Amino acid sequence: MSALEDQARARSVRNAWALSAPALVILAVAAVGPLLIVLVYSFLTPGKYGNVEWQFSTDGWLGILFTRDIFDETLKLADAHLTIWWRSVRLSLLTTLFTFAVGFPTAWFIATRPPRARGFWLFLITIPFWTNLLIRTFAINEVIRNEGLFNTVMIRLGLFSEPLRIINTDAAVLMGMTYVYLPLMVLPLFAAIDRFDMRLLEAGYDLYANRWQVLRHVILPIVKPGIVAGSILVFVPSLGAYVTPRVLGGGKNMMIGNFIELQFGQGRNWPLGAALSVTLLLITTAALLFYVRAANKGGNGHG
Amino acid sequence: MIKSSDEKRNGTGDGTRVNEIAIEARNTIKAFGQGGVAVRALDDVSVEIRKGEFFTLLGPSGCGKTTLLRLIAGFETPTSGQILLHGTDITHLPPNKRPVNTVFQSYALFPHLTVAENVGFALKMQGRPRAEVAQTAREMLELVRLGHLADRRITQMSGGQQQRVALARALAARPQVLLLDEPLSALDLKLRQEMQVELKRLQHETGITFVFVTHDQEEALTMSDRIGVMSAGKIQQIGSPREIYTRPVNRFVASFIGETNFLPATLGPEGARLSGGEVIELATPGPRHGPVTLTVRPEQLRLTPPDEPGALPATVTDWVYLGTDTHVHLQLRDGTALVARLQSNPSGETDLTRGGAMGVRFAPGAVQVVED
Numbered sequence: 214m215s216a217l218e219d220q221a222r223a224r225s226v227r228n229a230w231a232l233s234a235p236a237l238v239i240l241a242v243a244a245v246g247p248l249l250i251v252l253v254y255s256f257l258t259p260g261k262y263g264n265v266e267w268q269f270s271t272d273g274w275l276g277i278l279f280t281r282d283i284f285d286e287t288l289k290l291a292d293a294h295l296t297i298w299w300r301s302v303r304l305s306l307l308t309t310l311f312t313f314a315v316g317f318p319t320a321w322f323i324a325t326r327p328p329r330a331r332g333f334w335l336f337l338i339t340i341p342f343w344t345n346l347l348i349r350t351f352a353i354n355e356v357i358r359n360e361g362l363f364n365t366v367m368i369r370l371g372l373f374s375e376p377l378r379i380i381n382t383d384a385a386v387l388m389g390m391t392y393v394y395l396p397l398m399v400l401p402l403f404a405a406i407d408r409f410d411m412r413l414l415e416a417g418y419d420l421y422a423n424r425w426q427v428l429r430h431v432i433l434p435i436v437k438p439g440i441v442a443g444s445i446l447v448f449v450p451s452l453g454a455y456v457t458p459r460v461l462g463g464g465k466n467m468m469i470g471n472f473i474e475l476q477f478g479q480g481r482n483w484p485l486g487a488a489l490s491v492t493l494l495l496i497t498t499a500a501l502l503f504y505v506r507a508a509n510k511g512g513n514g515h516g
Numbered sequence: 517m518i519k520s521s522d523e524k525r526n527g528t529g530d531g532t533r534v535n536e537i538a539i540e541a542r543n544t545i546k547a548f549g550q551g552g553v554a555v556r557a558l559d560d561v562s563v564e565i566r567k568g569e570f571f572t573l574l575g576p577s578g579c580g581k582t583t584l585l586r587l588i589a590g591f592e593t594p595t596s597g598q599i600l601l602h603g604t605d606i607t608h609l610p611p612n613k614r615p616v617n618t619v620f621q622s623y624a625l626f627p628h629l630t631v632a633e634n635v636g637f638a639l640k641m642q643g644r645p646r647a648e649v650a651q652t653a654r655e656m657l658e659l660v661r662l663g664h665l666a667d668r669r670i671t672q673m674s675g676g677q678q679q680r681v682a683l684a685r686a687l688a689a690r691p692q693v694l695l696l697d698e699p700l701s702a703l704d705l706k707l708r709q710e711m712q713v714e715l716k717r718l719q720h721e722t723g724i725t726f727v728f729v730t731h732d733q734e735e736a737l738t739m740s741d742r743i744g745v746m747s748a749g750k751i752q753q754i755g756s757p758r759e760i761y762t763r764p765v766n767r768f769v770a771s772f773i774g775e776t777n778f779l780p781a782t783l784g785p786e787g788a789r790l791s792g793g794e795v796i797e798l799a800t801p802g803p804r805h806g807p808v809t810l811t812v813r814p815e816q817l818r819l820t821p822p823d824e825p826g827a828l829p830a831t832v833t834d835w836v837y838l839g840t841d842t843h844v845h846l847q848l849r850d851g852t853a854l855v856a857r858l859q860s861n862p863s864g865e866t867d868l869t870r871g872g873a874m875g876v877r878f879a880p881g882a883v884q885v886v887e888d
Contacts, residue, residue: 415591416624418611420638421689430641434628 248494255487263481273484277492294472301469304383304458305451308390312398312447313440315391320402320439324409335403338396346393350460353389354380357461381463389457394450398443405439437507445504449497469493537603538693538725539565539588544597546583557583558594559749565693565727566742567602570719572728574736575746576772581729584746585695588727589618601692612641617686618695621702623678625670631681632657632666638689656684659718676707683715687722694719696728700735712739733773737761745769761813766887770811777817777854779810783885792850794828796883808885816882817856819844820875827875830854832868842866846876 255273257265272281278298280291323334341349356362357379364376379385409432417427433440455470462468467475469489476486546558558580565571573581586592587599590611599607606614617638625634636653644652657663660680665673673681679699686694696715700708716739719726730736736743737757745752745760745768753765764770767778781788783805787797796810820827830846833853837860844856844866854876868874 410622410624412620412622412624413626415589415611416618416620416626417637418591419589419616419618420641420685421612422637422641423612426641430637431626435626 251487251490255484255491257484259482259484261481263477263483265483270484273482273486273488276482276485277488297467297469297472300383300466301452304387304390304468305448305454307387308394308451309398309444309448311387311391312395313402313444316395316398316402316443317440319395320399320406323399323403324406325411331407335400338399341393341396346456347460349393350389350457353385353392354460357385357388380461381466383462383466385461386454386458386466386468389461390451390454393457394447397446397450401439401442401446402436403439405436405442409435441504441507445500449500452496452500453493536567537564538567538569538601539563539727540598540600540603541584541587542598542600544584544587544594544599546580546587546592547595556749558587560597561746561749561751563744563751563754565725567725568723569741570716570726570728570739572730572736572740572743573746574730574733574743574773576731579746580749581731581746582697585618585697585727585729588693589616589695590614615689615692616695617689617691617693618697619682619686619699621697621699623682623699625678625681625685627670629670630666631662631668631670631673634670634681635684635688637685642689652688653684656688657681659687659721660684660714675702676711679703679707679711680714683718687718687724690722691724693725693727696726698729698731700730701732708735715739737773745772747772763884764811764886767809767811770884770886774813775855775857776811776813778886779812779848779852779854781808781810782806783808788883788885790828790848790850790852792828792848792852796878798883798885809888810883811886812878812883814843814855814857815841816879817846817854817858818877818879819856819858820877822873822875824875824877827877830874830876832870832872832874834870835866835868837864837866844868846874848876 254265256269256271258268258270258272260266275281275288276291276294278290278294279288280294281287282289319338323331323338326334354361358364359376359378359380361380363379364373367373368376379388413431413435414427417431422430452468453470454468455474458466458468458471462471473486473489473493476482476489480486541561541563544558544561545556547554547556549555561580561584563584573584575581583592587594590606590609590613594607597607598605601614601616626637629637632650632653635656636649639649639652654663654666657666660683662677662680662684665677670678670681679702682699699715700711703711712735715726715728728736728739737760740757742754742756743760744754747768753760753769755763760769760773764773764776770776770778779790781790781796783789787795788808788810789795822829828848830848832844833847834845836843836845840860841857842860844858846854846856848854856876
């Protein structure tokens with residue numbers, strides 16, 4: 214009897230592997246392979262006209278934070294690189310915060326509409342996805358640039374005497390990323406709030422909680438999985454953002470994505486670019502691991 | 517069980533003789549919707565609920581009983597009228613500022629908190645010290661006999677246990693009034709009967725005023741000190757279970773609580789005259805004259821030989837054996853159908869025949885005049 218059971222189990226395991234084989238092959242060829250190439254390149258020496266020379270070097274990895282003095286070859290912290298790292302992390306965290314600040318009331322609003330109206334509001338949220346990211350970003354550019362819609366109207370109204378310079382600043386990048394990633398925050402928040410039992414609000418008020426306490430002790434702990442999911446969905450792509458900082462931040466306000474692109478282009482330092490890519494990947498993985506842990510905790514432990 | 521709760525009722529009845537009013541609704545109107553399509557869930561309701569009593573709002577669904585409860589809790593504001601707590605106007609006080617707690621029909625327990633954290637929630641929100649919160653939560657869980665499950669999660673509790681947690685949570689902050697919104701409706705019969713006894717015990721031990729909403733007339737009769745019967749947004753009658761049952765003021769109350777018979781009659785100086793010509797003497801002859809409706813409970817009917825003097829002539833149309841009782845369906849000469857509830861014989865047999873003639877008598881004082 215148990216031999217038969219073992220056989221059946223072995224067969225079902227074999228079948229499972231066979232079924233997932235195509236996906237595993239694609240993952241191996243298209244994801245793991247290129248990653249290994251990137252990893253190998255990060256330990257090589259930059260070639261003169263781009264590409265790499267097959268000579269082992271850790272300079273690519275050192276270049277993430279340090280720079281070599283051109284005269285005595287001593288290592289120094291590279292202020293420019295640190296600035297870019299710091300800007301990337303800071304802008305990504307702020308983007309997450311802003312999308313949450315705007316997205317939570319939005320998601321709450323949608324989730325508390327009558328069921329038939331909800332579809333309409335969710336549909337509105339997804340409309341930006343219909344347009345290419347680049348076009349949307351240029352549209353923002355059109356609104357906030359010095360001769361753009363915002364400044365023109367403000368000057369015509371006599372509120373500003375000269376255009377407010379928003380374009381090519383961190384604020385412009387932040388604005389653009391908040392706009393672009395807002396739906397990624399709203400949708401998981403909506404899913405969490407939609408499941409939230411609104412009768413718990415009355416229970417909270419009934420048990421002497423004021424509005425703030427109901428938010429803090431009832432709503433937020435219960436919709437926490439949605440908050441964490443939305444934050445990760447916004448934070449991870451923000452960190453690697455390329456188009457938005459390029460179009461709205463100008464050449465100077467680089468983020469990591471632009472910095473990596475620079476190494477493969479004008480910088481002609483492929484190992485540094487590869488090392489930066491791997492570092493970004495590690496940070497993203499750490500963020501995702503944090504998410505998985507937080508999500509599990511929300512499921513069965515103390516909120 | 518009915519007898520024991522009857523005794524308890526008398527026991528708590530002594531306390532309510534003080535007649536201090538805990539909750540008063542004054543001419544409250546609650547309309548939902550606007551203008552022409554507005555529906556009055558409460559239509560000029562006034563009620564006084566005494567301190568320390570077990571008061572039940574009884575009525576069919578949609579009669580406004582839950583709306584009245586929500587006005588007292590503060591979840592709704594009346595369109596007009598006032599809600600008073602110990603004489604203070606609380607009509608516009610938000611629910612978190614009212615010393616009133618609710619046991620919700622759905623329990624509405626917090627799924628992210630443990631049993632003890634749920635029970636301690638109110639005290640925590642009031643900013644009490646952590647040790648006191650934990651201590652009170654423990655005591656309350658002991659009170660509802662769940663002390664051993666303090667660290668469980670809500671999702672691990674059965675329906676009956678969740679019900680007790682909801683009770684402990686609502687009692688933890690020692691409210692002046694406890695509101696219970698059909699709290700037993702989700703439980704099966706056996707658990708429901710257990711919880712009825714449990715609720716009476718808790719009310720007795722805490723001395724808190726209970727306002728209980730239900731559509732179950734039996735539940736209302738066995739548990740309440742007083743009952744307010746509601747229908748169509750109005751209070752139809754307020755009184756002790758015995759008053760409500762034995763002296764219903766109108767047709768609705770008489771038929772909603774227990775089973776009853778109605779007889780059309782005309783009041784005159786000699787008593788109530790049925791359309792068949794027979795005259796029934798009333799224990800308390802009213803001042804009214806003219807056409808009225810009489811009501812008499814099935815258990816107050818006596819069957820006699822057809823020729824007994826003073827008995828109403830009737831025909832047996834059918835009978836139903838129900839174990840303890842046998843229901844005998846009768847028809848009077850004027851066509852009025854009556855049901856008599858007789859105690860069954862030891863053998864369960866009857867000597868009735870369908871279509872046979874019988875006499876019907878009413879127990880003295882059992883016939884009441886009701887408004888339509």
